[in-house]
Amino acid sequence: MSSYRAAVAVGPLVAASFSAVLVLSGTAGAQDEGPASGKGGKAVDKAPAGVELTTLLPEKISVDNGSEKTSITATVKNGGIKDSGRIRLLVVGFDGLVVKNVEGCSAIPEKNLPAGSNSGFACPIGNLAAGKSASYTVQATYDLGKTGKICLPVQTGDGKKTFWQQGPVPFGTDNPSPDAPATPLLLGTDNEPAGPGAEELPRTGPADAVLPLGAAGAALCAAGAAGLWWSRRRRTDTGSG
Template sequence: MGSRRTTIATGSLLTASFSAVMIFSFSAGADDPGPMSGKGGKVIDEAPAGVKLTTSLPEKINVDNSSQETAITATVKNSGTKESGKIRLLVVGFDGLSVKSVEGCSEIAEKDLPEGSNSGYACAIDNLAAGKSKSYAADATYDLKKAGKICLPVQDTDGKKTFWQQGPVPFGANNPAPNAPATPLLLGTDNSPVTPGGDKAGDKTGGEDLPRTGPADQVLPLGAVGAALISAGAVGLWWTQRRPGLGGSES
């Protein structure tokens, strides 16, 4: 993956009164991700008056068929009329999609991940002005023999409220091309895995489903110590630990 420019934004994370869990950050992408979409996104808890937070993901990503590597840009935007105050963006991978690194960010410990997920990072944002957005570029891998999903919650700093959650929403292709240099995957499309020989492979992803906010709503189960992202009307909790400032690019 090419290197990406980042701007450092300071932010603090609240120490939870319960168990200590790492929290995180995110790298910002300078590369043009192409058309973006908020598909699979939904308001969970009401944001402060005048604040309207949403996220978006690329409509298409390309997975290198040799290395399984891909790049995903996650963007959070405040479309309201007032600044957001301190918030955080989480990026969590499921099934065949694993988030591997985000420059300037801290990885969530495996024991603290939401149930059913395989990887996760988060970004503390000191403030997002009205009409502004921040984009974060993540390096990831995608096992094309499986389906793969990604989830973007936007929360207050202690994780007691989830103002917006996109996903878990799938990236996939109905007709993967395992013998081509790269396979394009579309947001909101369930992957139809194939083996290198061209036969469809069973999607043995394991684990339980998470809270979806797309057409087929599901709930993201809690880990014993980790995060809970609950769909419509409930609260998403992420126990956290104080971390230093995090990176991101702002527009």
């Protein structure tokens, strides 16, 4: 499957405040998700005092072997004792994992995607109250002939700081099921596709390799030893901060 590039013009993002836990309705595949995990997550820029932002991904997902479609729940949590202030979540796909849609979010233009990624969405959360969380249903495809990774940075609303970043963390299996209706994938596992050429599959390296940010304060995703840098600040949320 050829790489997909998001080329949709993005309008202004509308900030939304969450005063309670938000769980968006899932689609096919979401019911197969295991317990949520923060594997591959790192704090980056220091969050305001009393604010503790993290993200969670399911420990397992299921990919339809015919359509290559899957559904992933991405969750942002504020485990602190103070409200977060205006924040946003980015959902970015790498290699065989292509993010097709995130409900309530806007596609990131191709020119603003991090190097090496194939797709991404920006989700304006607004102010996340202390002890609350916000969850998003991520619709994606997964080419089981490749590795596949996802990255979840949590930023200020203007993108100047990144408080937390999970990934790029791989989903995969070392026991592919090409003849089954669906293939279960585990978080933090490099994919080993079935068939010839599997031994030539490039490895992703440590799933939790996240490098510190520079003065620009842009989000940084790292895959193995190669740092992937947002080359310019996103202004897709002009007016919503």
